[in-house]
């Protein structure tokens with residue numbers, strides 16, 4: 001498999017149909033306290049669905065977030081494919097990042113063909129090192145989709161190697177291992193997702209949906225086609241954005257609700273409508289409570 005270097009990062013100037021959408025204006029953060037968050041998804045749109053809400057919150061506070069799609073998404077459509085689809089999805093990812101004020105990188109590995117090779121592991125090690133990450137987010141390695149599964153495995157495989165100078169020596173190793181956490185999922189075997197951290201995203205749910213709305217090829221074409229619901233997607237952009245909220249903004253699960261109540265107290269925790277949750281990975285730095293509070297400055 002031919003693998004090229006990073007091909008897309010967020011560009012501020014975009015002559016896009018959504019150029020009028022407001023861009024987050026970061027608040028000043030004291031020097032030395034800016035957090036560096038990096039999230040890995042298999043496809044351009046995966047990170048958005050799992051962490052778009054907290055990404056908007058970090059960006060609004062002036063922290064730095066990079067989303068990385070490990071594949072270029074060139075298989076994710078019913079009538080398009082190859083380089084043309086990869087280019088379309090790269091542009092969608094760039095626009096999604098622009099809408100909330102984060103970077104979006106799309107690695108040029110083929111969609112549907114991802115394997116946990118040494119080559120891709122090194123791409124991920126370099127991304128984490130270059131970003132000087134404090135927190136790394138990724139899927140658990142027991143997802144239904146092989147690309148998701150191997151993205152989880154690849155990030156686990158990088159979780160110690162990022163501090164080993166002789167591995168990928170062209171990119172300086174980190175002196176401190178980041179904290180690694182998993183995105184929420186619904187898979188039960190061999191063990192269900194266990195939410196260690198749950199964050200209310202009520203005040204940024206529209207920003208998250210704006211981000212997802214940028215992935216037109218996925219939200220309004222491919223995913224509804226897979227589900228057999230393509231006929232229900234409105235054609236009008238305003239109506240379909242409303243449809244997105246109705247179909248894609250899910251309420252917290254019982255386990256996430258319990259985690260919210262633990263963090264926010266019963267009254268606030270039970271009132272949360274939308275949340276994102278994360279499970280601490282056993283690899284990398286295991287965070288104590290003080291580190292968790294530092295990494296999630298928007299928790300009460």
Ligand SMILES: [Zn+2]
Nearest residue numbers: 042043046148
């Ligand atoms: Zn995916």
